[in-house]
Amino acid sequence: MEEASDQQAHVHPPPEGFLRKYVFSLDHKVIGKQYYALGLLAVCIGMALSWLMRFHLVWPTTRIPGLELLSKAGAPGGIITPEYYLSLLTMHGTLMVFFVLTNAPFAAFGNYFLPIQIGAEDMAFPRFNMMSFWTTLVAFLVLILAFIIPDGPPISGWTSYAPLSAVGKDAGPGMGWGMNLWAISIAIFCIGSLLGALNFIATTLDLRAKGMTLMRMPICTWAWFITSCIALLAFAVLLPACILLLLDRAAGTSFFIPSGLVVSDRLQAHSGGSPLLWQHLFWFFGHPEVYIAILPSMGIVSHILINSMRKPLLSARVIIYSMMSIGFLSWMVWGHHMFVSGMNPFSSLLFSFPTLTITIPATIMTLIWLGSLYGANIRINAASLFALGFISMFVSGGVSGFFLAQPSIDIVLHATYFVVGHFHMVMGVASLFGVFAGTYFWFSKMTGRMMNQTLGQLHFWLTFIGTYCIFMPFHYLGLVGNVRRYSSFVDDFMGPLMPLHKFITIAALGTGAAQLIFIFNLIYSRYKGVPAPENPWNGTTLEWSIPSPPPWNNFGGKHPIIYHDPYQYDVKGLKGDYIMQDSPEPSAG
């Protein structure tokens, strides 16, 4: 009887009234779309900030009209000050890592499709689900508030290294209330993500339809599940780290502030703490966070590739096991961000080894994707192009990781554009390519209309070529010693690099403009797109067995029964070359 009430906890009556339907909705599909919209808003702001930075780097004295309205002190007369450049950089990084790369591939698509793909009516705890979105939204608003207050946003980067992040106003503009808002926002974000992770795990384990054994779950469901396991532990470390930081700032403690520290000619009244402690706590969260960003995209891309190739992967299981081992190894490598931090140099070796070990599962996954592509008659459309683009970005960005993982090479490359190029490609753009692929693939299910293919493919080629033009030269800049986080390069040494910087800036402005095609496509297709059938891509998984868009309870009160592994392609089915998971027809194999 006990079980009865529990397994039914997710069933709720159909929503009534505008607020319940679209605003404070308990429906995982609406919450998924809300996360998507929040991610879209954050990515637009984050991208605009990167435009401002790129523009300032190459034309440091050119006035940007209207910028003084954003900050009088930070951009007097429309010209960005060096400090305000760092403010923009901090907000760009924080928005992108937390509100885009964590929200879009994981929280948005995961919320929408995880329950459907396992055959559930909703998440295990719909109210928690609503709470995690609204908590995340509050975190977003608190962060954005930093733009409005007179102090301005903090200048300490998305990693907020102590002791400057801990000492308060003396550390520079934005390090007073701006920094407080940052720490509060991230602490709130942690709570929202923890709630979401609990919900995802409970849903995956408890609400699977009859026959949906764990190994019959689609790869992207696995990816979301593994990601939520990582998030459950990672955000649990960042939360106390942010609280200790706030205590240092507001309550006079000195966890992260050493004795005798002089900042802005003033001796800080703190003693005995360790700035390295912050780096340990932050990166213990920070490295798994990288995999929180990339694993969902790996899952989405595998899911789409299989569908486009019309044949199974060489081994879907090995992909799942690789994702698990990446998730496991992600806990042992945080020190590779700290090779030059003053940490014991011998521990660098200790962190270097597991870092290089991570390349093994990553390479296995890449080889499985490429090996499966060999001889495949792939359907080319916007979704599959972005999935292929993901592999390209993941490999190009990942290869530079081999260099950075070795302490002796990292000492030279640390804090240069080489690192910036590496993580933008392997984690930033690659993960976003997964989001784009997912959007082109699932838009039909989410809205009931198809996205425009011509615009989609145009968007792909402009973005694909554009991102290579932006981030490949970063590696070269880093190798010749171009340090990151500088707002302008006016000295003789950097002079010869300026033409390359100009090229990157123009590529960035162009690639950014290409994203307008995507946003136009989203809005246009939402209202004017061709109405989508139930299963436009001849997919096999459960999301393609229900109408587009799905009714509020997903399966219309019916309970799907699962007969097959998720990817029965390249077989003789009743409908064509595929057999759906919930179709009782016998599998050819």
Add this chain to the structure above:
Amino acid sequence: MSESEMAMLGHGGMLMEGSPYSIPSRKLTMWLFIISDAVTFGAILFAYGYLRVATPDWQTPFNSASIINVATMTFVLITSSLTMLGAVDASKDGDKPKALRFLGCTMVLGLIFAGLHIREWFGLFNQGIKLSSGLFGQAFFSITGLHLLHVLIGVVALAVVARKYSSGSLTPGHVETTGLYWHFVDLVWMFVVPLVYLTNIAR
């Protein structure tokens, strides 16, 4: 969905795949929360250990009186875990009044623990040891503060569950899940006592 269909779904999950742990979602989620919260305590205890190892002149203020006090607090908290166990057992047997009595005992013991703790805090304040008075103070008050917060949240949660359980809107399962949390808070204290108290006795 019809009533009968819902009932059918419930009974052993005829229409659903069984959970690998064969426990209710709520209980599973409490276990997940406990794992996550343990990591949070782990991080803050790590911060304490990290700073303590790096500090040669670490302050060690506790004397025999404070150890007697913390032993009493520990005894109270362990006893409260025992009464919580009684409440879970009684609620499973369907003995509602007995379960409520045990829940009441647990809450009172939790409050006694909090009272003793706050009295101890004020004693330290009088010695000049505060959150902002140095490395020992910040470690001690942040760790025990986080723990005390958990105890107080636990007392409030017990009060809410007891009220709703007595009115019938919550089941014995909810009592058990709250019990899991209570035992966890107790278990954390078993780490705090040796690490924060016993290693800081004045020599």
